[in-house]
Amino acid sequence: MKILVPVKQAALVEDDFELRDDGRDVDPDFVDLQLNEWDDYSLEAALQLKEANDGIEVVAVTVGDDDTEDALRTCLAKGADRAIRIWDDVIADADPLVIARVLAAVAQREAPDLVLAGTQSSDLGFSATGVAMAAFMGWPHAAVVVALDYAPGAATAIVERELEGGLRERLEVDCPAVLTIQLGINTPRYASLRGIKQARSIPIEELSPDELGLEDQDIGEQARGSRVREMYLPDKGQAEMIEGTPAEQAARIAAIVKEVMGG
């Protein structure tokens, strides 16, 4: 059986940054890339299923340009069996619905038994891609999963979703399904040196949307659910900044504590 894990190479914006010339995103010069935090957990969930059962193949997939290959290398180093990268310049600045449409086409080709996506991306935080992907595939889905009980080949999985305030919901989901995995479901492993070395020799399959049978109407401008008109820096809050040495700053904090709390 096969588990498909969509992963995103997420953008970590540096402390001081500037916007791109067109004003619609952060200038890539001020961005470091890192595997989306949530995807560490979904990959780990897939790897744990693989280790507990015979014959499970874990396939990591990303929709991204050359710079996103590292995300897949990380997945391979941790134990994913295969990695797929899809790209075409028309996808640049795509919205989650287009990404989901591409991922759905990959799933159609790979025919996995389970898709484990992340609950959200740490950079843009849409919390949309996994569920949109399920909708394009016509699959059942459950979002914000913090516990997963699934035996390969079973008709259903028992999962727990984490709701507001720490409340949980236990539910049964028909499989195959798309689950979006939440932080804390497991403790993600680090890649071993051996794994990192081995991962270098595993080829990454590169595909274009065209090769997946996608056409311009599926992924072009008109397929987007939204478009960024403009990005801007939010107004600074009203915070009064406490300057000085750590000792001076601490003295002021202590004074505020005593003033507000009394004593």
Next chain:
Amino acid sequence: MAQGILVIAEQRRGVMSPVTQELIGAARAVKADIGGSLSVAIIAGDPKALADSVKLDGVDEVLLLPVEANEFQPDLHVAAALQAVEERDPALVLMSHSVDGWGYGAALAVRAAAGFATDVFAIQVDDGEVVAVRGAYGERAHAKIEFPGRERVVLALRPSAFTAAEGATDCSVTTLAVPDTAVRSRHLEFIDPPSEGGVDIPAAEFILSIGRGVGEEENVEEFAELADQVGAVLGCSRPIADAGWLPKARQVGYSGKTASSCRLYLALGISGSVQHLAGMKHIENIIAVNSDANAGIFNVARYGVVGDMFEVGQELRQHFD
């Protein structure tokens, strides 16, 4: 042409969620610019029982969509919402960017072929066109989102960002039949959070909270001692609880506790994610210590310290016995 606004109410365990009132408030604020009427859809086992709670100022019509599940179920939710969309043809659909919202919003947008944005905290209408505002990169930038070519837009609104609608109104109530739908997941039970073990974040008046800036588990102890010394209850952000460095009962935020009684909140090494802010941004006195001068937490803090939480923490201990 699509016209008017459809709000999809959120309920759980037979109680209308407070965010529903905010959705209605947001709808009312843009109603005149959008044009048309404002309908509120209730999708539930017994929607009628909840109808009165949404008859608020600005609402023209309550739509009851009975489904065969008392608790949230994505297939039924999408089917019911689509039915309401089909019958009322709204230009704007407002729903909650909540855990249940994440469980169906994107699927609804796909199925309705609508424009879609999530975590929206402001809505503008420019020349009749909807523009949504959301955060990006941990709130360090904001983005205006447009929906070219879309006749209909679904927006998932951030909880606590819009002013709740008030004032009862009398309006019509219509029941719509939800088409037969394959239900592919089943709610089994709710599991309440484990007992607090003596930790009571909602009751605490002074909280010292640590985030990922603490670095390592062995560093947690020195901040537990600091909290003790200054007379604060120790709180934390989610990664600290997820790692098991502190119990879940100390986690402040959307999936943790709300610091309801807090008068002073000292945030050390916490970036200020939306979900952490959900539990503390209402507090009058927030002091944030962060090494990153652009950290989002400074946007809600009353006092800010750009610095190292370890250095500041150690100095702070000199002022308390």
